[in-house]
Amino acid sequence: MTNxxxxxxxxxxKALLLSDExxxxxxxQTVVQEALEAEMTEAIGAEKGExxxxxxxxxxxxxxxxxVTRVGVLELRV
Incomplete structure (x- = not known):
């Protein structure tokens, strides 16, 4: 798995979390998107463009x- x-x-x-509501x-959203990217990289066996x-x-x-989550709607690229 890609680290x-x-x-x-x-x-x-703290500043990022409290910057706005x-x-x-x-x-x-960023964490979930990175997890999706890492999963795709692992499934394919290469980084994007590699x-x-x-x-x-x-x-x-x-x-x-x-x-849809409890903290709001996450817009993801799948």
Missing amino acids: RDVRLSRGEL DGFRKVL RTTERVGYRSGYYERKL
Whole structure:
């Protein structure tokens, strides 16, 4: 599985979450989108645009989907 390392200081995270009423929804949307990207990379066996001999498929674009959660509607690219 692809490891993605995102580092924020406590102050940066607090500022992001409290910046507006949608702060937590935006953070959650980013986390879910990154998880979807990592899952696709693992399933295909290569990063987007990467050429490898281990590649077992291809990405054929994205489409928009909405995920309804308790913190609001997340707009995701699937």
